[in-house]
Amino acid sequence: xxxxxxxxxxxxxxxxxxxxxxxxxxxxxxxxxxxxxxxxxxxxxxxxxxxxxxxxxxxxxxxxxxxxxxxxxxxxxxxxxxxxxxxxxxxxxxxxxxxxxxxxxxxxxxxxxxxxxxxxxxxxxxxxxxxxxxxxxxxxxxxxxxxxxxxxxxxxxxxxxxxxxxxxxxxxxxxxxxxxxxxxxxxxxxxxxxxxxxxxxxxxxxxxxxxxxxxxxxxxxx
Numbered sequence: 001x002x003x004x005x006x007x008x009x010x011x012x013x014x015x016x017x018x019x020x021x022x023x024x025x026x027x028x029x030x031x032x033x034x035x036x037x038x039x040x041x042x043x044x045x046x047x048x049x050x051x052x053x054x055x056x057x058x059x060x061x062x063x064x065x066x067x068x069x070x071x072x073x074x075x076x077x078x079x080x081x082x083x084x085x086x087x088x089x090x091x092x093x094x095x096x097x098x099x100x101x102x103x104x105x106x107x108x109x110x111x112x113x114x115x116x117x118x119x120x121x122x123x124x125x126x127x128x129x130x131x132x133x134x135x136x137x138x139x140x141x142x143x144x145x146x147x148x149x150x151x152x153x154x155x156x157x158x159x160x161x162x163x164x165x166x167x168x169x170x171x172x173x174x175x176x177x178x179x180x181x182x183x184x185x186x187x188x189x190x191x192x193x194x195x196x197x198x199x200x201x202x203x204x205x206x207x208x209x210x211x212x213x214x215x216x217x218x219x220x221x222x
Contacts, residue, residue: 002029002032003023004023004024004025004026004029005024005026006023006024006026007021007022007023007024008021008022008024008163008191008192009021009022010022010077010163010164010165010166010167011164012076012077012079013077013078013079013164014079019076019077019167020167022166022167022170022190023190024190024191024192024195025189025190025191025195025199026191026195026198026199027198027199027202029189029199030158030160030189030191030199030202030203030206031202031206033158033187033189033203034129034131034158034202034203034206034208034209035208036183036184036187037129037156037157037158037184037185037187037208038128038129038156038208039184040156040182040183040184040185041126041128041129041154041155041156041185043182044126044151044154044155044156044182044185045125045126045154045155047154049103049104049106050104052103052151052152052154053100053101053103053104053152054100055151055179055180055181056096056097056099056100056103056148056151056152056179057096057097057100058179058180059096059100059175059176059179059181060093060094060096060097060100061179062175062178062179063089063092063093063096063144063172063175064090064093066171066175067086067089067090067093068086069171070085070089070092070140070168070171071085071086071088071089072085073167073168073171074088074089074139074140074165074168076167077139077164077165077166077167077168078136078137078139078164078165078168080137088138088140088141089140091141092140092141092143092144092145093144095141095144095145095148096144096148098148099148099149099151099152100148100152102149102152103151103152103153106124106152106153106154107124108121108122108123108124109121109122110122124153125154126153126154126155127155127210127211128155128156128208128209128210128211129155129156129157129158129208129209129210129211130146130150130155130156130157130158130209130210130211130212130213131157131158131160131203131204131206131209131211131212131213132146132147132150132157132158132159132160132213132214133159133160133200133203133212133213133214133215133216133220134146134159134160134161134162134169134215134216135162135215135216135217135220136162136163136164136165139161139162139165139168139169140168140172142215143159143161143168143169143172144172146213146215147159147172147186150211150213151181151185151186155210155211156184156185156186156187157185157186157187158187158188158189158203158209159186159187159188159189160188160189160190160191160196160199160200160203161188161190162216163190163191163192163193163196166188166190169188169190170188170190172186172188173186173187173188189203
């Protein structure tokens with residue numbers, strides 16, 4: 001957890017009232033997050049599949065234990081009805097449960113080749129830092145479905161949540177920390193709409209980023 005030079009307000013879409021202030025990250029913070037993720041990747045890739053599985057399972061358990069609070073956060077910042085917010089939290093948590101099991105099953109392949117006396121052996125290895133950009137309408141599920149897969153494979157992530165719904169991403173970061181996921185493995189860089197373009201460009205063009213996962217509108221994509 002690091003301070004930022006500026007903050008921006010997150011508003012309740014129903015009333016327009018300010019829910020709170022969030023760090024307004026810029027290019028410097030984005031690049032620092034990528035560097036932190038890369039340094040953590042050098043260690044995380046060596047963590048056994050069994051241990052990654054265990055940590056993801058602990059993260060899932062904490063989501064279930066805190067499902068009511070997490071749902072209230074979604075409703076507060078996105079305006080989603082509370083019943084739907086509860087449904088999203090369970091949906092989100094199940095991604096972590098799924099990938100906690102899949103972490104143990106990153107198998108390789110033996111492939112037949114044209115030569116009768118040869119076989120090709122394929123080893124599956126993590127590729128590095130993944131930049132993850134998520135939308136406001138599923139502020140929890142769009143993170144866990146991407147981050148769960150990346151962490152299970154041995155990659156680290158930098159998440160840029162939508163400026164309307166950063167609290168859900170930060171709440172997941174707190175639970176990830178409580179679960180024992182090491183610092184630098186799951187990074188969140190909230191930013192205002194004013195900074196979104198330059199932050200997005202920074203993480204998408206950084207040479208230390210090996211993968212980009214984006215869900216959002218065509219306009220945001222452009």
